[in-house]
Structure formats: structure tokens, C-alpha cells
Amino acid sequence: xxxxxxxxxxxxxxxxLVTTLLVVYPAVIAVLIGFALSRGPETPRVAFLNEVPxxxxxxxxxxxxxxxxARSELCARIQCIPVSSEEEARDMVRSGxxxxxxxxPPDLIERLxxxxxxxxxxxxxxxxxNEEDPVKARLxxxxxxxxxxEANFRISKQVTRISANYLSLLLEGGQFNLLxxxxxxxxLKNTQRILEALRPELPAGSPFADALDRVIQFSRLAxxxxxxxxxxxxxxxxxxxxxxEDISGSPPSLDSxxxxxxxxxxxMFVTVLLVAxxxxxxxxxxxxxxxxxxxxxxxxxxxxxxxxxxALSLVVTLLMLAGLSLxxxxxxxxxxxxxxxxxxxxxxxxxxxxxxxxxxxxxxxxSLLAFMISxxxxxxxxVGSGTVSPTLFDVIKVIRALFPFDPALDAISxxxxxxxxxxxxxxxxxxxxxxxxxVLARLALRRFAF
Amino acid sequence: xxxxxxxxxxxxxxxxxATAGRSIDRRVVIETHGLVKRFGEREALKGVxxxxxxxxxxxxxxxxxxxxxxxxxxxxxxxxxxSGSVSRDPGEIGWIPQQAAVYRRLTVEENLRLxxxxxxxxxxxxxxxxxxxxxxxGDRRDxxxxxxSGGNQQRINIAIGLLARPLVLLLDEPSxxxxxxxxxxxxEFVLGLAGGGTTVIFSTHNIAEAExxxxxxxxxxxxxxxxDGSSSELHAAAPESGARDFEQAFVAFLRDRxx
Numbered sequence: 001x002x003x004x005x006x007x008x009x010x011x012x013x014x015x016x017l018v019t020t021l022l023v024v025y026p027a028v029i030a031v032l033i034g035f036a037l038s039r040g041p042e043t044p045r046v047a048f049l050n051e052v053p054x055x056x057x058x059x060x061x062x063x064x065x066x067x068x069x070a071r072s073e074l075c076a077r078i079q080c081i082p083v084s085s086e087e088e089a090r091d092m093v094r095s096g097x098x099x100x101x102x103x104x105p106p107d108l109i110e111r112l113x114x115x116x117x118x119x120x121x122x123x124x125x126x127x128x129x130n131e132e133d134p135v136k137a138r139l140x141x142x143x144x145x146x147x148x149x150e151a152n153f154r155i156s157k158q159v160t161r162i163s164a165n166y167l168s169l170l171l172e173g174g175q176f177n178l179l180x181x182x183x184x185x186x187x188l189k190n191t192q193r194i195l196e197a198l199r200p201e202l203p204a205g206s207p208f209a210d211a212l213d214r215v216i217q218f219s220r221l222a223x224x225x226x227x228x229x230x231x232x233x234x235x236x237x238x239x240x241x242x243x244x245e246d247i248s249g250s251p252p253s254l255d256s257x258x259x260x261x262x263x264x265x266x267x268m269f270v271t272v273l274l275v276a277x278x279x280x281x282x283x284x285x286x287x288x289x290x291x292x293x294x295x296x297x298x299x300x301x302x303x304x305x306x307x308x309x310x311a312l313s314l315v316v317t318l319l320m321l322a323g324l325s326l327x328x329x330x331x332x333x334x335x336x337x338x339x340x341x342x343x344x345x346x347x348x349x350x351x352x353x354x355x356x357x358x359x360x361x362x363x364x365x366x367s368l369l370a371f372m373i374s375x376x377x378x379x380x381x382x383v384g385s386g387t388v389s390p391t392l393f394d395v396i397k398v399i400r401a402l403f404p405f406d407p408a409l410d411a412i413s414x415x416x417x418x419x420x421x422x423x424x425x426x427x428x429x430x431x432x433x434x435x436x437x438x439v440l441a442r443l444a445l446r447r448f449a450f
Numbered sequence: 451x452x453x454x455x456x457x458x459x460x461x462x463x464x465x466x467x468a469t470a471g472r473s474i475d476r477r478v479v480i481e482t483h484g485l486v487k488r489f490g491e492r493e494a495l496k497g498v499x500x501x502x503x504x505x506x507x508x509x510x511x512x513x514x515x516x517x518x519x520x521x522x523x524x525x526x527x528x529x530x531x532x533s534g535s536v537s538r539d540p541g542e543i544g545w546i547p548q549q550a551a552v553y554r555r556l557t558v559e560e561n562l563r564l565x566x567x568x569x570x571x572x573x574x575x576x577x578x579x580x581x582x583x584x585x586x587x588g589d590r591r592d593x594x595x596x597x598x599s600g601g602n603q604q605r606i607n608i609a610i611g612l613l614a615r616p617l618v619l620l621l622d623e624p625s626x627x628x629x630x631x632x633x634x635x636x637x638e639f640v641l642g643l644a645g646g647g648t649t650v651i652f653s654t655h656n657i658a659e660a661e662x663x664x665x666x667x668x669x670x671x672x673x674x675x676x677x678d679g680s681s682s683e684l685h686a687a688a689p690e691s692g693a694r695d696f697e698q699a700f701v702a703f704l705r706d707r708x709x
Contacts (some may be wrong), residue, residue, distance in 0.1 A: 003567045007553065007560075014555040014594065286551040290610070293527040293540055296568065 004296070004304045008278055012312075026269030027320050030262040044140050047089040047101035047128075048080040051108075058109050070151075078102075078143055093130045100140045101128040115159045167229050188226070192219040259324060260413030261382070263317050267342060267412075268374055268405055270316050271349035272356065275309040276366040279357030279441075298445045302354055302438060309350030310343055317342050331418060338415030341423060344430040345408030351437035352404055358444030374405075381406040404433050477504045479649045480525070480543070480618045485534035487520050487673075494520045496673040497534065502618070502649050502666075507641070509664025510653040511700070513709065516670040518653040519548075522620050525651070544616035544648075548623040550607040554596030558587050558606055561595055562613065569614040581609040584639075601632030608639065612648075619643060621652035625659060637663055657697045669700075671709040 012019045050071075058065040074080065081098055083089045089101035103126040111123035127144055169176055173187020195216045202209050282288040282301070292298050321330055321338075353370065360366035381400050388396070400406035411426035481501035487494045495517045502508045510518045523529045527540025552561050562581055566574040582588040585605040590598065595606055604624070611619060621640065625633040641663065644650050654660050660667055661681040669677035669684065677684055681696060688699035689706050 003564060007556065007564055010560060011553060011555045285553055286547055286549045287553060289523075289526075289528045289547065290545065290551045291568070293545065 001300060001304055004301070005308060008304075008308050011278075011281070022270060022273055023316050026266045026273075027316070029269070030265035030320070031324070044078055044099045044143060045081055045097070046078040046140070046144075047083045047092045047098040048075070049083050049086060049089045049101060049103045051106040052104050053106065053109075056109050058112055074147060077147065078140075090128060093128045096130060099130055100144065102126075102144065103128070112155060115155065115162075167226055171223055171226055188219050188223040192216060192223060195219065256417035257413050259321070259328060259330065259416055260409050262324065263321060263338075263342070263412050264345065264405060264409040265378055266320055267313050267317050267345050267408060268349050268378060269370075271309040271313040271346050272353035272370045272374055273367055274312060275305050275350045275353030276357035276360065276370045277363050278308060279305050279354055280360055280363045280366040283361045284363050299442060302441055302445065305354050305357075306347060306350040306434075306438070309353060310346040313346040313349070314339075314342055317346075330416065334416060334418060337423060338412055340427065341408070341411035341415035344427045344434075345404060345411060348404035348408060348430040348433040348437065351434045351441060354441035355437045355444060358441045377403045377405050381409065401429075402433075404430060404437075407433070478502070478537075479504050480536070480538045480651075482525070482537070483535050485521065485524060485536070486532050487517070487524060487529065488532050494673050495524070495531070495534075498670070498673070498675045499534075500668050500675060500678055502651055504617070504649055505644050505647045506649050507644050507663055507665045508649070508651045508668060509660035509666070510651065510668045510670060511655075511657060511660045511664075512670035512676075513704065514655075515672070517673040518670055519622060520673075521670065522622050522651070522653055525618075526620050538618060542616055542618070544611035544614065544619040546608050546611040546619065546621045546624060548626055550595075550600075550603040552595045552603060552606050552610065555594060557592050557594055558582070558598070559591040561606060562609060565610045565613050571613055571615075577613055577615075581613060585609045599632075601628055601635065604628060604632070604636060605639070608636075612643070616648070618649045618651065621650060623654060624652055625654070625656065633659075657700050661696045669703070671704055671707070676707055676709075677703070 058067055071080075080102075081092065083092065083101070086101075086103060089098075089103060092098040093101050105124065105126070108123050108125065111121045114121045115123075125148070129140060168174075169185050169187065171188050173185050173190045176183045176185050195212060199209070199212055199216065202212065279302075282291060292301060318339075324330065325332075356369050356373065357366045360369050377399065380396055381403075383393075383396055407426040407429035411423055411430060414421055414423050414426065478501045481499075483499050484497040485495050485499070486497055498517070498521060500508075510521060512518055520529065522545075524531045525536060525540070526543060526545035528545075553564070556564065559578060559582065562578045563574060566577050571577045579588075582591055585602075585608070587598075587602060587605060587609075590602070595603055598606070608621075608624075624640070625636055628636060637659075640650055640652070652664075664681065666679065667677065667681055667684055668675060677687065679687075684703060685696055685699045688703040
């Protein structure tokens with residue numbers, strides 16, 4: 001067996017271009033896919049025209065808003081390009097330098113503050129968009145809508161607090177400032193108390209007794225009902241509360257998942273292409289009949305090819321992880337876990353590659369077949385639930401279960417993430433697939449010699 | 451029947467030629483009885499029996515689809531017969547397929563060493579050196595096989611088949627794809643092997659080659675062994691044989707038997 005292994009390594013050494021491509025190409029593709037998954041969409045460039053006078057504070061209900069902080073937050077979510085005039089903003093959007101322009105008018109603060117007064121005036125912001133690129137246009141729409149919704153929510157909380165204060169004044173009584181003058185408001189509670197104190201003083205049979213009772217009743221009912229208004233206002237300000245509960249167990253972190261995707265894609269391509277090509281080469285060089293008619297059994301040849309695939313793919317993926325660890329944090333203390341996952345995934349991919357190599361019987365055909373089958377399966381395995389119809393997703397689940405990519409990704413992501421769930425189920429899944437594809441490869445080898 | 455177990459030495463000099471009509475050692479080294487092979491409904495071999503002797507050159511000839519390659523692949527252990535028997539284990543038989551079965555990315559020496567390890571040849575170094583010398587490729591031992599000419603690749607192919615020093619050597623269309631000079635050198639080599647005592651069974655479409663190098667001819671047609679004898683006996687068995695050359699006589703023989 002060892003001499004077969006050495007022979008395959010010698011052949012790989014004699015084909016440096018193919019071997020380099022075999023390693024580098026999947027690694028590059030894998031890293032690109034991994035980072036594309038882990039990074040959000042590109043931050044849109046938005047021209048930002050702030051016409052609000054510098055240093056003007058925004059005070060609502062006695063609380064001053066942190067305008068500088070709000071601007072920093074805004075510019076963290078979109079790439080703000082400060083401009084000095086609307087014309088400049090328009091030019092940037094028109095030329096495509098900016099995807100949109102956000103214009104804050106000079107009276108924005110006054111209008112926002114008016115929301116807490118008795119004569120509110122709705123504030124507006126203006127957005128200029130360039131919808132040449134529909135994907136980016138939707139991104140800008142979503143981002144700006146999200147930002148405006150968030151701002152509205154914060155302001156509505158303040159306005160609700162002001163409204164609640166007015167209600168409290170009406171109920172409890174107190175002082176109220178209007179146009180620089182201070183007024184004393186009696187309040188419903190005090191009104192009821194005064195009237196109830198006066199009621200016993202009325203002579204028996206007084207014609208005012210009945211009317212006074214009715215006023216006392218009204219003030220009691222009004223107070224009781226207005227008491228309920230405050231929580232209702234609170235509910236309006238925040239009508240839906242989200243309580244998130246994950247019923248699928250604790251998933252791996254996004255970084256672990258992205259690294260897992262990168263590693264799994266590399267593992268898949270390197271192993272499948274290597275094993276399929278290596279096995280097909282035995283046929284293409286006409287060596288297979290000569291090899292297997294003597295001391296080498298076909299099953300032993302398959303085992304050697306799978307071992308070759310596992311060994312080389314383990315080396316390649318570990319080198320890749322070492323390279324990735326320059327850019328992302330990888331917990332090397334988890335090596336026993338993700339090492340086992342890589343070996344199990346490599347074995348399943350190798351058996352899959354052996355089945356392809358045995359079926360295709362030519363190196364070029366096997367390489368083409370490996371790409372044509374592996375790539376769609378990798379993409380299908382990344383389709384999330386809820387993004388396609390339930391029936392189609394059921395089909396996708398079956399495909400995922402039949403090919404090693406999904407369980408390998410699952411195992412490697414779990415192996416990389418200390419907080420992730422255990423490896424048992426995906427490793428068992430991979431072991432079953434290894435045996436199944438091994439059997440298929442062995443059956444295909446029966447007609448391999450001719 | 452007792453078969454010689456002692457290893458047969460290789461011919462001392464590459465290119466040693468066997469003379470026509472040389473005597474044959476009558477010890478049988480391989481024989482088959484009633485070989486039958488079916489592919490689905492089609493019977494590719496219909497009870498083929500023959501025997502080959504030590505140092506004999508046996509040519510297996512016949513039209514396309516006659517069963518020549520099937521017969522050789524059963525003798526080599528590549529296929530299993532459905533019934534019948536072969537007296538010798540495939541592991542004791544050298545097999546040289548029509549197309550060179552070599553790793554083209556490996557060097558001449560690496561290919562030989564690989565096979566020597568696989569065949570568990572006792573003294574690998576000596577066996578490899580001997581084959582390099584006999585094939586005349588010692589000075590190209592470090593060249594990748596893919597860089598050699600077709601003729602030289604065929605020499606490696608034959609050398610690989612001989613590494614385990616088999617008593618019987620099977621050659622499937624050995625000269626196909628070779629130019630006349632390469633064919634000539636190949637046959638010199640093969641005749642040298644036979645002269646050293648190796649039994650050579652070869653299949654060919656080239657009737658002239660079979661007549662020239664085959665001491666005995668086994669004619670197959672539609673899976674049946676129609677004839678087993680010398681070329682002169684075949685010529686005599688063909689109708690109106692006196693007026694024809696050997697190829698015409700062979701065609702007439704087949705036609706006379708309904709093929």
C-alpha cells in the first residue's frame with residue numbers, strides 16, 4: 001500500500017502546475033466565498049448635506065439629544081460624504097460618485113422640537129437617489145428607511161414622554177409654562193378632593209347636592225380613565241416587542257461559519273478532484289488491469305486513494321487555516337475537534353471522488369464531472385430555509401443529506417466554535433456517506449478495466 | 451502434467467533472434483480446457499482449449515470479434531471465465547497489454563521499481579538493472595516515460611511484463627502502432643525471450659506477422675477455436691491453397707468454415 005501512496009505523491013510532484021492549481025484555486029474560491037458570507041453588503045456612499053446651524057441643540061421634554069453621536073452612528077451605517085450645497089449633492093448622485101444624498105434642512109431642529117409643543121410641525125429630511133443599479137438602490141432604500149424608522153422611534157419615545165407629562169399635569173395638577181408665563185393647573189385629583197370636601201357642607205335637601213355629586217363622579221371617572229392613557233401611549237410608542245428564541249440550538253458564530261465554508265469548499269475541491277483524477281489516471285494510463293490482476297486488490301486501491309485524499313486535503317486545509325489565522329481569530333486549542341471534522345469530511349469527499357473517478361474513467365472527464373456536481377451542491381447547501389418554497393427546500397434537504405458538503409460544513413463549523421453543539425451527528429453522517437460512496441466506487445470499478 | 455518451476459533465464463543479449471523452424475521443448479507450460487465466456491446473450495468464447503509449450507511462440511489470430519483479446523484477458527486474470535479452466539495462475543503469467551500500461555509521469559526506473567515492489571521480486575535492484583540493460587534504456591532511466599517514443603514505451607511495457615520472470619508471456623497486439631523499424635526490434639526482442647525459454651502467446655491482426663513469428667497458430671472465429679497448428683498446415687487446410695499467399699489462404703480458410 002505504501003508504494004502506491006508514494007507513487008501517487010511522485011506523480012503529483014511531477015505535475016507542479018496541476019498540483020498548484022488544484023490547491024490554490026479552491027483555496028482562493030473558498031476564501032472569497034467565506035469572506036463574502038461573513039461580511040455584510042458593501043456600505044453605500046451617500047452625500048450628506050447638513051443645513052442645520054452648527055451647535056444648535058435638540059431638546060425634547062427637557063432632554064438634550066446627542067446630535068454628534070447620532071451623526072456618527074448614521075455615518076457608520078452609510079458612508080457619509082460631507083457636501084456643502086444641494087447642488088454638489090445632486091452632482092455627486094448624478095455622476096454616480098454617491099448612490100444617494102441625504103439632506104437635513106435648516107429648520108429640522110425647530111420642527112423636531114415642535115413635536116413636544118402644543119403646535120407640532122412635522123419635520124422632513126430629503127433623499128436624492130440614483131437608481132441606475134437596482135440592487136444598490138434597494139440597499140440604499142432599505143438603509144435609509146431603517147435609519148429613519150429608528151430616528152422616528154427615538155423621537156416618538158420623547159414625544160410620548162411629553163404627552164404623558166401633560167396627562168400627569170391634568171391628573172395631578174401642577175405648574176405649566178406657556179410663552180414665558182407660569183400657570184397653576186388644579187388637576188382632576190385635587191378637583192375631586194375639593195368637591196368631596198364641600199359635599200357634606202351642603203344643607204340637607206340642597207338643590208345643588210345632586211349636581212355636585214355628578215361633578216364628583218365625572219372627575220373620579222376622568223381620573224381613573226386618564227390613568228390608563230399613560231401605558232397606552234407607551235404601547236403606541238413601542239407597539240411590538242420582539243422576544244427572540246432560537247429553537248435550533250446554539251448555532252456556530254458567523255466567523256466560524258464563514259471559516260467553515262472556506263475550509264469545506266477547499267476540502268471538497270481538493271479531495272474530490274484529487275481522488276477522482278488519481279483513480280481515473282490509473283485507467284487512463286492503462287495501468288489499472290495490470291495493477292489489480294496481481295497483488296493489489298481493487299478495494300485496497302480504493303482505500304489507498306481515499307487515504308491519499310484525506311492526507312493531502314488535511315495538509316492543505318490546515319495550511320489554509322494557518323493562513324486565515326493571520327486575518328481572523330482561530331482557536332487552535334480546538335484542533336482535535338476540527339481536525340477530526342476535517343478528516344471525516346475528507347474521507348467522505350474522497351469516497352465521493354473515488355465514485356466519480358471510477359464512473360468517469362478519464363482524468364479530464366472526472367475533473368469536469370467533479371466540478372459539475374460539486375459546485376452546485378455547495379451552493380445548494382448554502383441555501384437557507386425560508387428563501388425558497390417548502391417543497392423545493394424539502395428537495396434541497398434530501399440533496400444535502402446525500403452529499404458530503406452539508407455535514408462536512410456542519411462538522412467543521414462546530415469543530416471551530418467552542419460554543420457550538422457537538423460533532424457526533426455530522427461525523428456519523430459523514431461516516432455513512434463514506435461507506436456508501438465507497439461501495440458505489442467499488443461497484444463502478446468492476447467495469448473499470450475495460 | 452508436471453510443469454517446470456525453475457525460473458527461466460532472460461536472453462543474454464537484447465535482440466537475439468530465434469531461427470525459423472527451431473525445435474520446441476515439448477513440456478507444456480500452460481493449457482486451457484473448454485474456456486467459455488459470455489457477455490449477456492453473446493458467447494465470446496465457446497469452449498476454447500489449447501496448450502502451449504516451453505519457449506513456444508503461439509500466435510492467436512482471427513477476425514475482429516473472434517475472442518482473441520477475451521482469451522488473453524482470461525489467461526492474464528483480467529476477466530474470469532464462465533466455465534472451463536486454465537492450468538496456470540495469472541500471477542505466474544506476464545501480461546503486456548496492447549497499449550503501454552505505464553505511468554507516464556514517472557521515470558523509466560521508477561516504473562520498473564514500482565512493479566518490482568508490487569510483484570515482490572526478491573532482488574529488486576538486480577531485476578531492474580537487468581531489465582534496463584535488456585531494453586537498452588539504461589541511459590534513459592531518469593527520463594519520464596511520457597517523453598519516450600512509442601517504441602521505447604512499448605519496450606518498458608514489455609520489461610514490466612517480464613520483471614517477475616514469468617514462464618508465460620502474453621502479448622496483445624504488440625506491434626500495433628509501431629513503425630517498421632520499431633516492429634523489427636520488438637520482434638527481435640520477443641524472439642530472444644522465446645529463445646531463452648519463455649512461452650510467448652501473442653494476438654495479432656497482422657497475418658504476415660503471425661506467419662513469420664508464430665511457430666503455432668491458434669485461429670479463433672466467433673469464439674470458436676477453428677485451427678491449431680503451423681502456418682504451413684493452415685495453408686494446406688485452406689481450399690485451393692496452392693495458388694494463394696498466406697493471407698489469402700487464411701481468408702479462404704475462414705470463408706470455407708462459414709466466417
